[in-house]
Amino acid sequence: MTDHIETDVVIIGAGPVGLFAVFELGLLDIKCHLIDILPKVGGQCAELYPEKPIYDIPGFPMVTGQGLVDNLMAQIEPFHPTFHLNEMVESLESIGTPEAPRFRVKTSENGTTFECKAVIIAAGGGSFQPKKPPIDGIESYEGTGVYYAVRKMEMFRNKRVLIVGGGDSALDWTVNLQPIAKRLTLLHRRDAFRAAPHTVEKMRSLVASGDMDLHLGQVSALKGDAPVLEGAVIRKDDGSELRVDCDVMLPFFGLTMKLGPIADWGLNLHENLVPVDTEKFETNVPGIFAIGDINTYPGKLKLILSGFHEGALAAQKVHRYVYPEKKLLFQYTTSSTSLQKKLGVAA
């Protein structure tokens, strides 16, 4: 089933900057939906450094990545934004005019379609995608012999499976696929695993009983007439090589950020960043804004606080697109009863 949603603004990216934009838009009575490829909100703060302290958020001498995200979620709660997580924006199409912009946004997984009057790109470094190891020719086996995620376990029944990595994904899939695989081999660069201890224990007992293999080293080459994978050459730390026969290889090297489909939306790009003006943070396409780490302009600093400022200014221009007839009155949350009502704090 594909959903069709009408809203004022679609925000692409639910990191700290996208979240705070909800607040600034909300104060101006602008409704929004947020889309993020991750299964949770918070972007890099939540995915890369949830426990790391941040020291340069105004008003917080110290806050962790997750702490900041939690506070932002509490702050925007009065505006009831709708989140579409685990979804990637695949296409962004202009269906309006420069004076009255209108956009159609489509996501990949469920094929949700949005129609809106403005789009705010707050995508940071792009979308999180599996890190691909730099092995010559790996692309030619992708989808036939190399997979970065397991969608259906059955695909691996009676296959010789090589799993590479030492984290939770690698270890979880090792113990889950071992019973159905013809032979399972786990490859990791060292004899230490940062996965859940009981899963590591389980893997070690499978190795001890001879039901799977564990090797320490790195994949240096893939073998087989592409797209059919037949094996991998493993280089050990002592320089020796070993050949492991396999039908599929599953590298689990974590996530990295890639610009992804944003490159195809007709926006000017400069070194994978989206140039904007510093008055409205609008791109070369009227109605499409870019805020936070994804944008660039003279003097740009990649700081969370810069993204907050950019969102506030973008919201002012978005208001003109959403309410072309209304004059915008600038107000403070300390003194405006109308803003306080929106925040649910009016006396």
Place this chain on the structure above:
Amino acid sequence: MGVIHVTDRAGQRHTLEAIEGWRVMEIIRDWGLPIEGLCGGACECATCHVFVDEQWLDKLYPPTEEEEDQLDTVVTKPNSRLSCQIIWTPELDGLEVTLAPTGN
């Protein structure tokens, strides 16, 4: 003032002026060489992976467990380090590193 020598992915060697107290990743980035440093030096992404010339390995502080965890997410060699975890001091004048390849 001292320098570091950085060989880029095309094999070209660059000599960069180093600054005491800066992370080697920051020095490389500041000089405009293509090093991603996605997480900004928080030891959370491994996109500043370099190979350190063998003769310099012993002069560096050994990697922390946190750095080892991140090195698990790339294809390493025995001389792999994260350049955000190497703070430049005058003892590292002449440090020789090579940018590690990145996946697509």
